[in-house]
Amino acid sequence: MSDASFDSRIHESEAQFGDYFALLKPRVMTLVVFTAFVGLLAAPVAMHPFVAFCAVLFIAIGGGASGALNMWYDADIDAVMKRTARRPIPAGKVTRDEALAIGSALSAFAVIFLGLATNWLAAGLLAFTIFFYVVIYTMWLKRLTPQNIVIGGAAGAFPPMIGWTAATGDISVASVLMFCLTFMWTPPHFWALALFVRMDYDNATVPMLTVTNGRRSTRNHILAYTVLLAILAVALGFTSVGGPLYLTVALVLNALFLKGAWDIWKRDEGASEADNFAVEKKFFKLSLLYLFAHFGAILIEATLSKLGFDWASLGGLLT
Structure with a gap:
């Protein structure tokens, strides 16, 4: 136009x-x-x-x-x-x-x-x-x-x-890993969206992976990127911005995210669109929570640190 x-x-x-x-x-x-x-x-x-x-x-x-x-x-x-x-x-x-x-x-x-x-x-x-x-x-x-x-x-x-x-x-290792967390999260997040709005990209002739390579290839890519994302997300927990709270959040959410990616990957291409879309929408909604929860955990860790809270001292009180 x-x-x-x-x-x-x-x-x-x-x-x-x-x-x-x-x-x-x-x-x-x-x-x-x-x-x-x-x-x-x-x-x-x-x-x-x-x-x-x-x-x-x-x-x-x-x-x-x-x-x-x-x-x-x-x-x-x-x-x-x-x-x-x-x-x-x-x-x-x-x-x-x-x-x-x-x-x-x-x-x-x-x-x-x-x-x-x-x-x-x-x-x-x-x-x-x-x-x-x-x-x-x-x-x-x-x-x-x-x-x-x-x-x-x-x-x-x-x-x-x-x-x-x-x-x-x-620029530090921690800031680079925060960059990597968002960078690696973006493809599975948007590809999940593209799986259930594919016609939009078809109509606009945008070469999204779902249009050029098909659903099967897109699902393979979502699983591969989710595995890499999980590794980077957990690694961030061992930098200066991480801590027990972040690691707990990262382990739980990445287990759920990997399960969601696996569910998308194993979908039967012969199944109804409604069944496939339900799985893909669930993964997409989880992806929205995923990033906010990880950065929320970093925010809480940083706030506690600036207030003088020390996880090690808490562990000493509990033993």
Whole structure:
């Protein structure tokens, strides 16, 4: 669909504040804010609360800017996919030019002010994240390869590393593993979604793995990535951000996640779509809890540590 056809629909109804806010993909921004905040708090450096608030705010704005630029470029795809057809541009609420202007302005604002508030390494990582999501993933990989979500998932994995770097000014093993946790979680999460909304990607001619390689291959990939994810998730528990609570959460959730991936993998291709979709939707819903629970456990571990709590001393009291 052309720019003119999108823009001509803008007269159907006047845009509200909520329409412009929707450009920023607020649900995705929630994950960005949460993981960035966890990365910042888990860092072994105390930040002034106001500076910490500003850092998370600018990271969130950068994430929202990426969302607006993604909607600007992908408006043609969004218009033909059922789950995205009501987004502001295909719905005729906002023009593509407005989305481009908002995304570009917010990107520059977020990067510059994060650098001024914290350090330029963190700002550089945020700038690279926006570039990666918009140019590498949205403009290039998404329409080119079934591995789009694998490589493109890096963009959503940077926020905890950016939060850590905003606090410390450097990159560590712990921050890299937090990045890896989100990076490896993204493919099974989205492939499970793609299994039960495959027609959307067919209609939009997006080369998602389900479209190019079929369900069987997608299920094989989900199981393989879930195994690798479980290893990385548990390994994170043995870094400075881990601890008994995190390890407990990681072991339980990864056992459940592996069981879910196994259930998807062993599905009979001859079974009814309703049966298959039930298993895939259950795994997808678990994947939503999975990431929040892992980062929630890191957050609790970091909070307890900053309050002076020591698991070792607790063990001594119990013996």
